[in-house]
Amino acid sequence: MDEEFEINESTGYFDFKGFIVKIFSYWYLFVISILIGMSIAYFINVRKQPIYQxxxxxxxxxxxxxxxxxxxxxxxxxxxxxxxxxxxxxxxxxxxxxxxxxxxxxxxxxxxxxxxxxxxxxxxxxxxxxxxxxxxxxxxxxxxxxxxxxxxxxxxxxxxxxxxxxxxxxxxxxxxxxxxxxxxxxxxxxxxxxxxxxxxxxxxxxxxxxxxxxxxxxxxxxxxxxxxxxxxxxxxxxxxxxxxxxxxxxxxxxxxxxxxxxxxxxxxxxxxxxxxxxxxNLFATKTIRFIDSSLTEKSKELKSVEEELNQFKISNDIIDLTAESSEIRQRLTNLDLEQNEIQRQLDYYNRLEDYLRSRQSYQEVPAPSVAGIDEPSISSAVGKIVALSEQRSKYAYSLKTDAPIFDDIDRQINATKTVLLENIESSKEILQEQLATVRKNVADLELQIRKLPKEQQDLLKIERRYTISEQTYSLFLSKRNEAGLIKAANVSDLQIIDKAMDTGVGKIGPNTQLNYVMALLIGSFVPLVFVFLLVFLDNKINNPKDINKLSPIPILGVVGKSKTSSNLAVFSKPRSAIAESFRGLRTSMQFIFKQKHIQGNKTILITSSVSGEGKTFTAINMASVFSMSGKKTLLIGLDLRKPKIFEDFDITNDMGVVNYLIDQNSIEEITQKTNYDNLDIIVSGPVPPNPSELLMADKMDILFSTLKEKYDCIIMDTPPIGLVSDALNLGKYADASLYLLRQNYTKKAMLSVINEKYEKGEVKNISFVLNYFQHKAKYGYGYNYGYGYGYGYGRYGNGYLQVENKHSISKRIKKKIKKIFNI
Known part of the structure; x- marks a missing residue:
């Protein structure tokens, strides 16, 4: 995989390797974010109640x-x-x-x-x-x-x-x-x-x-x-x-x-x-309820017949039936009971058939055993219909009415009901034949009864009714006891194996570890997104790689961030890394001069895109390293709009280039000595109303021809080329031009101006210098560059460079926090 991913924009690209390095540079943000996340997770966890199962x-x-x-x-x-x-x-x-x-x-x-x-x-x-x-x-x-x-x-x-x-x-x-x-x-x-x-x-x-x-x-x-x-x-x-x-x-x-x-x-x-x-117990309960209501009626009927029998005996002074009448009564009683049993079964079948044909729910079907029906096919079919109907009702609590299972249950019910109705018709035909036979036998016996005395006939009729009522009552009472016994003996199909109990264990939460993991992930994700947005939305120059991507102009070198209070970095700390970086630039410039066959006097123009990129700082220190090498050097301030260089050398700006160009003073008069060997300065002088016209005057040719005869090296501090055209007009006097770019300050889009002029040939012998460069990973640049240009410490060792004081880690963290929150 390539280190970089090109974004289809004219001035943008994404450096994955630089992004990773930058993530590590913001380690303190990750630490702070994770600590905040962990603190929130802790306060949430201590307030969570325990969860048990x-x-x-x-x-x-x-x-x-x-x-x-x-x-x-x-x-x-x-x-x-x-x-x-x-x-x-x-x-x-x-x-x-x-x-x-x-x-x-x-x-x-x-x-x-x-x-x-x-x-x-x-x-x-x-x-x-x-x-x-x-x-x-x-x-x-x-x-x-x-x-x-x-x-x-x-x-x-x-x-x-x-x-x-x-x-x-x-x-x-x-x-x-x-x-x-x-x-x-x-x-x-x-x-x-x-x-x-x-x-x-x-x-x-x-x-x-x-x-x-x-x-x-x-x-x-x-x-x-x-x-x-x-x-x-x-x-x-x-x-x-x-x-x-x-x-x-x-x-x-x-x-x-x-x-x-x-x-x-x-x-x-x-x-x-x-x-x-x-x-x-549903069947048993319904059966008991039905029998109880029937017993009440049969009890009243039995009592009424019994009273009628006793009253008849008293009124007619009859104690009992004769032997012949008793025999006939016994035979009639048996036939009556058989007839009642058959009729009861027929009534049940008729009631069941009507129930099946007219009802949609079949949970209230009476039990066949109540009517004394022992036919297995009838009992099993009724039971199956009841079970299926009950199952359908249970599913209705949790399923939609159009669920496929209801259609399946209805199909089973209808199929069973069809078979059951056929069995009912068949059973009814058999019972009706049996009932006709019994009735014929009863009719034959009733003919014999008519031959008995009138009192015996009436007594026989009453006792016959009494016996039927008593037998029916006894039958219902027997069924009632049978249903009660079954209900009492039934047990639930649900049995407890292990009863729920608090045994002192069972705690399953809260999952505090998950909260800490989430805090770690979120705490890492927030600064990660922050760094990504910084990188993705960053439109400034951060490292030499950015420059190489955006411009064909070569990079001459880099200059580190100065920690001195004045611009005289080379003179104040000649063995510092900053001084060595300017010496590296000097060496590179000499190589360029040799390559271009430029002999004798050298003139160097220093400019940039906008103000604040370090032109004056670079001009002063470039002049310093050339003068320290024994070259007679002149630093000339040609930024007529914002003159600066005089402040660092404790000289005035009362008289300078402007005074010469308007014929007020001579070159000798505007040239000022400094406290440093081989270094002279010509300041810009008072701010004129027409700086561009002055710099284009013929006297500028005379000025530089004269100066080149007196000095080995001339350093020009000029205005930003991105704002005014003064530097372009001065380019004809320069043997080489240094274009200053400031790390994390110069915008990438600004390079388009100098690129256009470079491609058109309006500027020549120009090189980039990356200024205010911090050799830190936060800019996605901690490799390759620096050592070759005199900025890397490792090249010289502790014995050669002046070691600068560094803040402790705690002070650096405090400084970064203050910078983030603008404290």
Whole structure:
């Protein structure tokens, strides 16, 4: 992969290697950002309440009634254990089931106490129980405070802080209706006794004591919450089979209060077990209800016939039937019972057929055994239809009405119903044939009865009715006892293997490590984005590589950042790295002069794009190194608009180039000596109104021809070429030109001006010098350049360069922080 990625812009590119180096240069930002992130993560973690997970283990068994026979069973089991497991998993997550659990535990009331950082769930830890008036609506979403004054007296209060008036929400937990009431919000405070009825504007009910000891003066809180929000919270219970296809289910629930989790898990299992048992006893319960209503009628009928029989015997002075009449009665009784049994079965079939043809839900189909029907195909078909219908109802709680499973269940019900109706028709035909035979036999016996005396005939009729009523009553009573026995013997298919319990473990959160990892990632990402934006949006020259990318003009060298207070860096610290960088420039200039065959006097022009890039600093120190080498050197200030060089040499700017060009003074008069050997200065003089015209005057030719005869080296400090054209006019007097670029100051777009003039040939023998260069990675430049130009420390060693004082790391960090935040 290339080190650089070129962006299709005229003046832009992205240096990946420089970007990586720059990231390391801003290490302090990463340290600060990560420390801030870690601090935030710590404050979040210490305020997080512990999270616990409590588990319970149950199994779904297909427990058949031990009294099950084909004749007595009033329950059915279709679908097997796997179907019950799926149904159980779905049921535990349904709203209806969780409503039952929340109602039983009254978890819509939240108990709280003051924790270290916030209020914490105090379920099972408070010495009281809130018993709301179920007929009244309660204020929800507001914490009421209880403070016990003694074991049976407490203060109940509610504060609204600075709220004056507004809507308050009240909830009726019986009708499940919520209403908003606009009210003036006034703080409430009153003293009550435990068990006393409280009729306050915000709470109606009683506060009861439990067995926990009272901590007098401690503040407790309770709050009524939205009912359905509470139910929805517990619908998130986790229900998972232990293994694929297993009938063992693992129930788990997460929360901040272990006792609350334990109670909910055990209660949800208890409620589900009761519901499953009730569904299992559904046939028996309905059968008992039907038989009880029939027994009442048969009891009245039997009593009425018995009274009629006794009254007849008394009135006619008859004690009993004769032997012949008794025999006929016995035979008639048997036939009547058989006829009633057949008729009862026919009635059941007719009722069942009508029920199947007219109903859409089949959960209330009467059991065949109630009518004494033992036909296995009928009993199994009825049981299957009931089971499928019940299964469909369960799925309706959690699935949409257009779910494919409903169509599948309906197809099974319809197929079973079709077969069942055919079996019913067949059975009815057989029973009707049997009924016709019995009736014929009864008619034959009734002919014999007519031959008996009148009193015997009437007595026989009454006893015949009595016997039928008594036998029917006994049959229903037997079925009633049978159904009661089956119901009592049934057990739920849900069995608890491992009851939910607080064993002292189960803490699963909060995940403080994740917060610290996130803090580390975010803390690193923020400064990374910051550095990326700095690099991506940076439009300034930062290193020689930027220059090479943007211009064909060669780089002569680099000059480091001076730490001296004046511009006389070479004279004040001749063995410093700055002095060596200027010596390197001098050597490079001599190489250029030799290559261009320039002999004798040398004239060097120094310019830049804009003001502030270090022209005067470079001109002064270039003149300094040439004078220190024994060359007779002249530094001439040709920036007539902003003269500067006089200040560093403690001379005045009263007389200079301007005075010469307007014929006020001679060259000798404007030339000033300095305190340094071989170095003279001509300042610019007073600021004229027409600097460009003066520099284009013929006297400039005379000035430079004269100066070249007197000096070995002439250094010209000129105006910025990007602002005015003065430097271009002076270029004809220069043997070489140095174009100053300042690191992290000169904008990349500024090079387009000098590039255009260079390509047109308007400037010649020009080279770039990168000024104010810091040999640091923050500018994406810590390699290749510097050593060859005299800036690198490693080239000379400690014995050759004057070591500059460096600030301690702590002071440097403080300095950077102040720079970032502009302190």
């Amino acid at each position: 409590i588990e319970s283990l149950v199994t779904i068994k297909d427990d058949q009634n031990p009294f099950f026979t084909s004749n007595t069973s009033l329950t059915f089991n279709w679908g097997g254990v796997s179907d019950k497991v799926n149904t159980t998993v779905t049921t535990l997550k349904t709203r209806t089931h969780n409503e039952k659990v929340v109602n039983r535990l009254r978890f819509y009331i939240q108990y709280l106490e003051d924790g270290k950082y916030q209020k914490e769930d105090a379920y099972g830890k408070v010495p009281f129980v809130v018993m709301e008036d179920s007929l009244k609506a309660q204020l929800i979403g507001r914490q009421m405070t209880i403070q016990f004054l003694d074991d049976t007296t407490f203060e109940l209060s509610l504060k609204f802080e600075d709220e004056e008036s507004g809507n308050l929400s009240f909830y009726d937990y019986t009708s499940k209706e919520q209403e908003s009431v606009f009210s003036k919000k006034e703080d409430y405070k009153a003293i009550f006794s435990t068990s006393e009825y409280i009729d306050s504007p915000y709470f109606k009910g009683r506060i009861l004591r439990n067995t926990l000891p009272v901590n007098e003066g401690k503040l407790y809180y309770f709050q009524f919450n939205n009912y359905y929000s509470t139910v929805k919270k517990y619908q998130g219970i986790n229900v998972n089979p232990e293994n694929k296809g297993s009938s063992i289910l693992n129930l788990s629930l997460n929360g901040n209060n272990k006792e609350k989790l334990v109670d909910y898990l055990n209660t949800t299992v208890q409620v589900l077990s009761e519901d499953m048992l009730n569904r299992k």
